[in-house]
Every structure is written in structure tokens, then in C-alpha cells.
Amino acid sequence: MTSTLEKDLIASIRNIPDYPKPGIVFRDITTLLGNPRTFRRAVDELVHPYAGNGVGKVAGIEARGFILGGAMAHQLSTGFVPIRKKGKLPHETVRIAYSLEYGVDEMEMHKDAVKPGEKVLLVDDLIATGGTAEAAVKLLRQMGADIVAACFVIDLPEIGGRRKLEALGVEVRTLVAFEGH
Numbered sequence: 021m022t023s024t025l026e027k028d029l030i031a032s033i034r035n036i037p038d039y040p041k042p043g044i045v046f047r048d049i050t051t052l053l054g055n056p057r058t059f060r061r062a063v064d065e066l067v068h069p070y071a072g073n074g075v076g077k078v079a080g081i082e083a084r085g086f087i088l089g090g091a092m093a094h095q096l097s098t099g100f101v102p103i104r105k106k107g108k109l110p111h112e113t114v115r116i117a118y119s120l121e122y123g124v125d126e127m128e129m130h131k132d133a134v135k136p137g138e139k140v141l142l143v144d145d146l147i148a149t150g151g152t153a154e155a156a157v158k159l160l161r162q163m164g165a166d167i168v169a170a171c172f173v174i175d176l177p178e179i180g181g182r183r184k185l186e187a188l189g190v191e192v193r194t195l196v197a198f199e200g201h
């Protein structure tokens with residue numbers, strides 16, 4: 021059954037058919053972020069199970085994961101770690117390549133961004149294939165992070181990203197689901 025919160029969140033997300041290419045429905049969260057109530061409720065709900073769990077850092081995936089992750093870190097009183105596209109971070113980094121639908125890309129984080137054994141919550145706006153989040157999990161683990169969970173506002177369950185992360189032993193928390201791509 022769909023809860024009132026899910027209904028409100030779903031209603032606040034703008035759907036843009038055939039963007040960025042035919043067949044994809046872009047799930048635009050700028051409308052959710054622009055609404056004071058849904059922005060706060062989404063952040064509250066994402067962090068809810070993890071308050072008081074000893075999380076040391078929230079790691080956000082560029083770029084929409086920064087907006088959610090900054091708010092989550094503030095709420096949980098943790099630090100924030102940006103996981104960025106390659107070439108953006110100024111200090112020593114670790115880098116990982118990952119597959120996109122066409123070709124590959126690379127993401128980076130600062131080498132000193134997490135302490136070995138530190139509890140980290142990963143966040144992005146949406147999980148589709150799970151390829152982006154999987155790379156972020158691997159990068160964080162390479163630096164010794166203990167990943168408590170990966171959080172997303174939106175799941176596209178037919179594409180199977182959640183299963184990919186769960187197969188890595190990562191707990192996945194999502195707030196709403198949409199059919200298709």
C-alpha cells in the first residue's frame with residue numbers, strides 16, 4: 021500500500037518523458053527540493069533509521085547526492101564526503117572506473133575523506149542499474165569505510181540496481197518506486 025508520504029513524494033517529483041533520450045522518463049527531483057515540506061520529509065525519512073547509529077560520514081554522489089547528502093549530514097550531525105566526477109577534487113584522490121549505458125566514466129574521492137572502519141551512509145537521488153552506486157561502494161570500501169546503507173529517494177526496481185548493491189552486502193533504503201526506465 022502507498023503511504024501518504026509516498027504519495028506526497030511521488031506527486032512532488034516531475035516526470036519528463038524522453039529526456040535525455042527517447043524511452044527514458046527523467047525523474048526530476050528539483051520540484052521535490054523546491055517544496056519545503058517534501059524536501060524536509062524526504063531527508064527526515066532517509067536518515068530516520070540511522071540516527072544514533074554511530075554514522076561518521078554521509079557520502080554523496082555528484083551532483084544530486086550532494087544536495088540530499090549535505091542535508092542528511094546536517095541532520096545526523098556527521099561529516100560529508102563528496103564523490104565526484106574525475107578531475108574535480110584538488111587533493112590526493114582514489115579513482116574508480118564504472119560502466120555507463122554507452123562507455124565508461126570515472127569517479128573519485130579524496131584519500132583522506134574517511135577513516136578506516138568509519139561508518140558511512142551513501143546517498144544519491146535515484147538508483148537505476150546500480151552501476152554508479154556500486155562504484156561508489158567499492159571506492160569507499162577501498163578506503164576502509166564500513167557502509168551502513170545506501171539511500172535513494174527513487175528506486176526503478178525493474179532495472180535491478182537494488183539487487184546489485186544487496187549482492188555486495190549493502191543495505192538499500194529507498195522511499196518511492198517508479199515503473200520502467
Ligand code: AMP
Nearest residue numbers: 045046047146147148149150151152201
Ligand atoms: P545507475 O548507475 O544506472 O543506477 O544510474 C543512477 C544515476 O543516474 C543517478 O545519479 C541518477 O541521478 C541518474 N539517473 C539514472 N536514470 C535516471 C532517471 N530515469 N531519471 C533521473 N536520473 C536518472
